[in-house]
Amino acid sequence: MLKIKKEFAWSWSKHKTFINCKRQFLFMYKVAHAGRRKDANAFEQKVNLLNQLTNIDMEFGILVHELIYEAIKRLFKMGIKPNPEQIYQALKNGLNSVYLESLRKRDKWKNGESNGGKMLKEIYYENQVPGERIEVIMEKMDQCTKSFCQSATVEEITKKEIKYDQAERHRSMYLDDEMKINIMIDLSYENTLTGKKTIVDWKTSDYQQIDDFYQLCIYALYHKEVFKINVDNLSIENEYLYVTRQNKHKRSYPLCEGDLDRIKGLIKASYQNITEFLEEQTECGIDENNVMLLPMASNEKSCNRCNFRELCRVEGKV
Template identity: 30%
Template sequence: MFEIKPYPELSWSLSRHKTMLTCSRKYAYDYYVSHNGWLRQADSLARHAYRLKKITSLEMLFGSIVHDLIYQTLQKVRRNETLPTEEHLLDDIRHHLNRGFIESTKKEHLWMNRPKHYTMLHEIYYSQSSTLPKAKVEKITGRLQHVVKHFFNSRTFKDVQDKQSMEFIESETFRFMKADGVKIFVVMDLVYKDTARNKWIIVDWKTGKSSEEDRSQLSLYALYLLQKYDIPSLDDIVIRNEYLIDGTHVEHQLDEQDLINVQNLYQISMEQMKLYLADPDKNEPLPLQQFPMQSNPSICARCNYQELCFPSDPNV
């Protein structure tokens, strides 16, 4: 039975860690203030924060749509169903993007009441305009053709169609492991086993550019895989980033130091997170005012919580 709790469960993920480092106030809104904001009986601030939390950007919406359609395509491979053509996938992506735009511009009243079920674009919400920035539209339009073409030509897509030497494990599923009683969440795009080489392959699809965080993310995935499947050696795991914009892929062979680094990152990060708690046993946060606000205007301009932090400043 679902139990309403006054505070959320303390957990850890790389995205949570990154949010804390970027802005403590955003961290508070994301992980504490918005808690229970989906409930009718929640206070107005919780409902407001939860609604703003669900705002997305055009780039994030695009990436989410692409990941969802790749997942659906791979499931069709798994079930031996007819696969979509490149043109079909392009049309699907355009359809979902257009629906997100329509919901943002013409269905705000529905989003206000059910923010989880409708799309609101940051570019629309904070500009109070019914049009998207031309430069962003051109950027996404340019990426669209490349991403679909490169997915079909990717090393991973070719691999998964080889049923003789490929075994699906899992994909796009919320999983967790525990350290010191705290859940560490991981969401891997795809895991499969190359039975011909006896290798476990972890794949992460990227619709943006590479970043320094990629290796830490992949190290966390490898750590999870080692624990769950009792894999004898780290050498048995291959980590692959598929960069869909330029059609390249990069494979990493991690070593023990990579695992040590991500474990150290978790431990240091958790120590910082606990500094924001009034009661660690309950995961009760300190008062909101004790979560410092970001002072970089460019970061604030991209944040979902502008109207909470700067309610009377239209220029932020």
């Protein structure tokens, strides 16, 4: 158990995968790693290949967040305001590049030769991205770039009393000196007049989720644990860049000590459950037979969206 705990770093995405499908969790975080070894067997190599698949929505979100991060850095360092046309074009070029690369390399990937690069899951499995999904992505490209440049957050951080937190997006902390927690913070800044620290999470999804609040609570817990900031001096906000009937542009949440205590309790319980599960699987042996005995996700939609559905198809579910 000590070895597993020492090696394991918890994150919200790992927690969500674990509660959704333990088979997928092992594929992603144990078997795929084994598939990188020179002596990996065919099953491990296949899992590693499938684990590298991406999808059009994921690539869209990654590119938007990267472009926003760079735009905000330029704004603070050089005073250059974000340009929606430039961001849109960079986003379009990035998505086109991944799409064309996926089409060009599909046959090699199907034969087990990834050789780095990216492969869209939609191309790998269906040899196309559904037309209706492309239409949504094109609409989101236009709206998200404009929404960011016109957002209340961009307007707020141009004020002279705002101090930008220049730390990298990827951060980590330790709870109880042994539980490593990995997080990714989009933006945090301080109002030097009020002493208030604001944490912002950009969202490009089609709808709001309760998870949005939980994620922000984790980021607030990070600031409390690492920087000893009082909860009264923390503000958490979502900026929804794709506005629909379900989404508003911006949402701020009240925050109290109880919220941070609850999210800390959730993290600790989840961490314990996952490390115990990993220890049990390690003792049994993480091989093809044992992994495939684990139950799949109960939600068939999750299976249809999963990178590893090719491996589970033989059971007749997907």
